[in-house]
Amino acid sequence: MRVLLINDTDKPIGELCQALTESGYEVLPLVATSRALSEAVKLQKPDIVIVDTESPSRDTLEQLALMYDAAPRPVVMFSHDADQHLISAAVGAGVTTYVVDGLAPERLAPILTVALARFAAESKLRQRLASVENELADRKVIDRAKGLLMDKRKMSEAEAYETLRNQSMKQGLKIAEIARQIIAMADLLT
Numbered sequence: 001m002r003v004l005l006i007n008d009t010d011k012p013i014g015e016l017c018q019a020l021t022e023s024g025y026e027v028l029p030l031v032a033t034s035r036a037l038s039e040a041v042k043l044q045k046p047d048i049v050i051v052d053t054e055s056p057s058r059d060t061l062e063q064l065a066l067m068y069d070a071a072p073r074p075v076v077m078f079s080h081d082a083d084q085h086l087i088s089a090a091v092g093a094g095v096t097t098y099v100v101d102g103l104a105p106e107r108l109a110p111i112l113t114v115a116l117a118r119f120a121a122e123s124k125l126r127q128r129l130a131s132v133e134n135e136l137a138d139r140k141v142i143d144r145a146k147g148l149l150m151d152k153r154k155m156s157e158a159e160a161y162e163t164l165r166n167q168s169m170k171q172g173l174k175i176a177e178i179a180r181q182i183i184a185m186a187d188l189l190t
Helices: 014-022 034-044 058-070 084-092 105-153 157-171 175-189
Strands: 002-008 048-053 075-079 097-100
Touching: 002 014, 002 034, 014 048, 014 105, 034 048, 034 058, 048 058, 048 105, 058 075, 058 084, 075 084, 075 105, 084 097, 097 105, 105 157, 105 175, 157 175
Parallel strands: 002 048, 048 075, 075 097
Antiparallel strands: none
8 A cells, every 4th residue: 555645844754654564554655745745646646645733734635635636545544633524525525534632553554444445435325326327318318209109200108218218229228318319409409
């Protein structure tokens, strides 16, 4: 596992690097500030990002949100700030695990294990949500195309669906693609 460390504090992180290495993690070259986060993630492709900070700044949270949108990774944030609004903002920016009261090397491995498991579970949920949203969008397109066929060709709903299905099989396309073609043609003709 490749780990990218972001240190937004003045304290040295040699102990953290050593603990990660001893736990079998590959520590990537240190990124001193969060401003370099997106570029570092793009270039180094870490499996997990660890942020050590006294209190996450707005800039840090913005950079994490940008990273999360472009290249989601599990993020563990160690902070001394237990403010509930800040924790909510951090989680909203893509932080997987927010740990208050510092970093103890002996707790590091289980914390990273939990962060990786939680990120994997969230990824599955995001994929499932995207799939359901696509299915819903396809269903709406099919219903609209059926409506057009029913209106213009005076077909029943079953006949309109059968027409879409037959065209789908003839052309080797999904029914939703055939529906999009019909809608595009109807829009062109009106």
